[in-house]
Amino acid sequence: MTNWSIEELRENIKRRQIVSQIFAILGLLLIFFALFTLLALTVKMFIDGLPRLSWKFFFSFPSRKPEEAGIFAAWVGTAVVMMMTAVFAIPIGVASGIYLEEYGKKGWLAALIEVNISNLAGVPSIIYGLLALGLFVQDWNLGESILTAGLTLSLLILPVIVVATREAIRAIPNSLREAAYALGASKWQVIWDHLLPYSLGSILTGIIVALSRAIGETAPLITIGALTFIAFLPDPPFTSQFPYISFAWLKSPFTVMPIQMFNWVSRPQAAFQANAAAAGAVLVVMTLLMNGLAIYLRYRLRKGLKW
Amino acid sequence: MVEQEQSQSMVSERPPVVAEVVDLNFFYGDFHALKNINFYIPANKVTALIGPSGCGKTTLLRCFNRMHDLYPGNRYEGGILVNGENIISPKVDPIEVRMRISMVFQKPNPFPKSIYENVAYGLRVRGIRDKSLIDQKVEEALRGAALWDEVKDRLHESAYALSGGQQQRLCIARAIVTDPDIVLFDEPTSALDPIATRSIEELMVSLKERVTIIIVTHSMQQAARFSDYTAFMYMGELIEFNDTKTVFNNASHPQTQEYISGKIG
Numbered sequence: 001m002t003n004w005s006i007e008e009l010r011e012n013i014k015r016r017q018i019v020s021q022i023f024a025i026l027g028l029l030l031i032f033f034a035l036f037t038l039l040a041l042t043v044k045m046f047i048d049g050l051p052r053l054s055w056k057f058f059f060s061f062p063s064r065k066p067e068e069a070g071i072f073a074a075w076v077g078t079a080v081v082m083m084m085t086a087v088f089a090i091p092i093g094v095a096s097g098i099y100l101e102e103y104g105k106k107g108w109l110a111a112l113i114e115v116n117i118s119n120l121a122g123v124p125s126i127i128y129g130l131l132a133l134g135l136f137v138q139d140w141n142l143g144e145s146i147l148t149a150g151l152t153l154s155l156l157i158l159p160v161i162v163v164a165t166r167e168a169i170r171a172i173p174n175s176l177r178e179a180a181y182a183l184g185a186s187k188w189q190v191i192w193d194h195l196l197p198y199s200l201g202s203i204l205t206g207i208i209v210a211l212s213r214a215i216g217e218t219a220p221l222i223t224i225g226a227l228t229f230i231a232f233l234p235d236p237p238f239t240s241q242f243p244y245i246s247f248a249w250l251k252s253p254f255t256v257m258p259i260q261m262f263n264w265v266s267r268p269q270a271a272f273q274a275n276a277a278a279a280g281a282v283l284v285v286m287t288l289l290m291n292g293l294a295i296y297l298r299y300r301l302r303k304g305l306k307w
Numbered sequence: 308m309v310e311q312e313q314s315q316s317m318v319s320e321r322p323p324v325v326a327e328v329v330d331l332n333f334f335y336g337d338f339h340a341l342k343n344i345n346f347y348i349p350a351n352k353v354t355a356l357i358g359p360s361g362c363g364k365t366t367l368l369r370c371f372n373r374m375h376d377l378y379p380g381n382r383y384e385g386g387i388l389v390n391g392e393n394i395i396s397p398k399v400d401p402i403e404v405r406m407r408i409s410m411v412f413q414k415p416n417p418f419p420k421s422i423y424e425n426v427a428y429g430l431r432v433r434g435i436r437d438k439s440l441i442d443q444k445v446e447e448a449l450r451g452a453a454l455w456d457e458v459k460d461r462l463h464e465s466a467y468a469l470s471g472g473q474q475q476r477l478c479i480a481r482a483i484v485t486d487p488d489i490v491l492f493d494e495p496t497s498a499l500d501p502i503a504t505r506s507i508e509e510l511m512v513s514l515k516e517r518v519t520i521i522i523v524t525h526s527m528q529q530a531a532r533f534s535d536y537t538a539f540m541y542m543g544e545l546i547e548f549n550d551t552k553t554v555f556n557n558a559s560h561p562q563t564q565e566y567i568s569g570k571i572g
Binding site: 105106175176177179181183184185186193194198 | 481
């Protein structure tokens with residue numbers, strides 16, 4: 001079997017190499033197909049929407065006349081809701097990840113929690129909307145507000161942040177933990193001085209990826225009763241009277257970019273379709289910027305970190 | 308009778324001691340890893356723990372700074388007395404133990420921080436903020452670890468820019484900056500080349516004036532070269548403990564002789 005002549009050997013190698021090459025070509029074709037479809041959709045949207053993009057479009061409220069309608073309420077809403085989401089989801093998610101990885105005892109309960117966190121990440125977002133409608137809007141009486149939206153979306157992305165934090169912390173070699181403990185560091189000092197700084201890049205990447213998922217969510221926000229037509233901004237957070245800070249904006253109604261798009265798409269007039277494409281282009285750019293930031297942060301914070 | 312005579316002779320020759328191990332037993336879950344260990348650690352000497360793989364020498368070493376407490380399911384019995392206090396008692400906070408007994412690991416494990424911050428960390432853990440004091444202690448420790456001249460111009464560069472041998476000396480500086488009573492070395496040269504190994508060995512001998520050293524080593528030549536006392540372990544038991552010359556030239560136990568002559572291990 002194995003005492004082949006050099007010709008037979010080459011023939012054998014050639015046959016095996018062909019299989020390898022077939023797969024390479026097939027893979028390349030499939031990648032091109034996927035990328036091309038995505039690119040075509042995006043380019044089409046930009047071409048349709050670009051003529052509508054102007055300062056006026058960014059700073060006008062929606063209107064019955066398509067040429068006067070803008071996304072002022074929508075992008076402010078998206079920004080504020082994203083901020084609220086981050087405020088709730090980041091501390092809770094990162095802290096849970098740290099607890100589960102460093103403090104929690106590893107047993108059947110931990111395994112159960114781990115499986116269920118992964119399951120939660122796969123629950124359809126509208127289910128979170130229903131939960132929020134019952135809990136935040138009706139039981140807690142938070143209303144169809146920015147606060148409710150932030151809480152809802154933070155529930156949606158919490159599992160992603162918890163998993164990202166756990167994986168980032170787990171990737172740190174145990175020898176570094178032992179080095180710090182051997183110097184008499186307390187658990188919190190090990191976490192604060194070592195584990196968090198070393199995993200910050202990966203955790204931030206996970207957070208931004210999670211937030212860019214949340215920015216495009218429509219279903220749970222419609223469920224909790226986000227408005228589709230809104231012609232005012234939330235109350236300003238600063239006031240002229242004592243105590244100069246107001247939290248009234250938390251309770252104000254809102255809309256977000258994807259809901260604004262959905263509203264325009266469902267109208268019959270073609271001009272509104274152009275508005276929807278323009279808003280879509282803005283949303284895509286927002287998401288790409290967030291992902292770009294994630295890549296940049298990962299590059300910056302991981303520089304000089306190797307073990 | 309022979310044993311009695313020996314123990315009497317050990318008592319009469321007994322040097323000043325920093326730690327006394329009394330009936331120490333250790334369990335990883337159900338696995339009985341250390342069995343009735345009794346010996347002592349002479350002050351300002353190098354004590355080597357030798358024995359074949361799996362004999363429990365690293366397990367014994369890690370009892371001295373309670374590293375086993377980091378993982379669940381581990382249990383100590385008996386005592387390690389330092390200044391009359393049993394440091395493996397559950398009543399003693401392992402952090403207190405680790406602040407007095409520091410450790411250098413098998414593979415150099417500097418933090419991904421600057422050279423300066425690596426050494427200063429033991430002080431920062433204690434909440435020391437006085438910059439001039441930290442500067443002074445860092446320099447002392449780096450001089451003590453024979454590293455100062457090589458790094459004094461690049462203290463704020465990453466510790467990963469150093470070679471393996473330099474990284475291990477940095478870890479030694481990190482371990483001595485807080486003036487511990489005992490420094491534990493867990494096969495500190497097994498990841499290093501012979502030249503770096505020699506420099507670490509010379510360093511350990513020079514450190515004896517300041518601290519007591521316990522070292523786990525796979526290399527019998529290393530133990531014979533520079534340790535003052537040697538403990539031979541086998542299957543979780545301490546077979547023989549004596550000054551290094553006696554263990555290597557005149558071992559009283561046949562198993563020790565067999566290991567040293569290369570028949571077991």
